[in-house]
Amino acid sequence: MKPPKPISPFRLSSLLRLQKDPTLALQLFRSPNPNFNPKKPLRYSLLSYDLIISKLGRAKMFDEMEQILHQLKQETRFSPGEIIFCNVISFYGRAKLPDRAIQTFESITGYRCKRTVKSANSLLNALLRCGEFEKVRETFLGIYKDGTPDACTYNILIHACCRIGSLDDAWNVFDEMKRRGVLPNAVTFGTLMYQLCMNLRLKEAFKLKEDMLGVYGVKPNAYVYTSLIRGLCGIDELSSAFRLKEEMVRNELKLDSVVYSSLISALFKAGRKEEAFGILDEMKELGCKPDTVTYNTMINGFCKEKDFEAAFRILDEMVEKGCKPDVISYNVIIGGLCKEGKWIEAKDLLEDLPRRGCAPDVVSYRTLFDGLCHWKQFKEAAFILEEMIFKGFAPRSASITKLVDGLFQECNLELPLTVLDSLGKGNLVDVDTWRIMVLMACKKEKLSNSSKVVDTLVIT
């Protein structure tokens, strides 16, 4: 048998690109040639660094990602491009780790890489995602160290103003942008339009639509239309919303699944579900594939109508069409079932998720837990509670109060101890839980039992 040749740097990059599993990709990166002489280490290409860092960042494997970054720092053969750091900063933003985003930003020059407004923009956006508005301000004030703010910078600031709910501030930034000679683009108008439509300020929104083309020469795109369509649906102007959809066609804008999902959602809310199917057919005819959100919208519609059979049919259709249901698809159904008192079905569905290839999330558990408490299925609730805490998901504290309250009303003094035990394991015993436990126990005047509660509380 011929001995295999060692992997070349080029080959490593292709293999990394193909490897979907971040852990296996990391293993491959760390020892690409396990059977060869380690004295001749592989000379990693910049591309392979880029690939592994992005994979680890997307998978939130930040310690491993930092190790690779450290290794990259030692390389003297090349200087990494700024884009790598932009990506890392946005991974930290998505993971709600603002301090790490800032650290990364500050470390860039240590990699022999020039810092520009691009990484500053990445940082601004990461801080915005983390809700760190004061730090957004500080970063913006310091941006001139790296260059001058561009359209992207101002767009992020406008978005930040919208997020804190101040359209006035957003307009101020818009004016400032123009004063500085930076041209607003489609994203600028898309962001402003979104906020106007969210607040149902449709008159101003349509004025902005006129101005963006007439005054600024920017053509309204699908983002702008989607906001307007949703705004119109929000004030029950469905026919106007559909007229806008036709206008998109006339303006040769591609109708995408986002536009269609909005319309389908509106049709269901207006009790016109038959037409929703017509829209679904139209999508298919125009070659616009319904995606997970489109199907989720329909599932939600059917659940609101208590038509769970139809909801499950959509779920089957998704699987058939190769569109994978996500955790939201299931959470919607679990929530709908709980609301109707069908908690057995809800529980069965949750327990079936792993088999269906979907990991339940904190919403799945909270929904079922709240549903069980609402229907006074306390034993089941306590069981789910233990499971969710074991998985690291915290219940809402109001739900716990409701559960314990309900148990005492049923004179069940044993189960609260089990609940307390579960909460203790998750370090979730807060002051409210304390209060209600002692209060309820004392109310029942079962002093022996109340002292037992206190004992358990002291231990936890």
Next chain:
DNA sequence: ATAGGGTTAG
């Protein structure tokens, strides 16, 4: 993968 739009729970 420097910036904006659609579905759930609260």
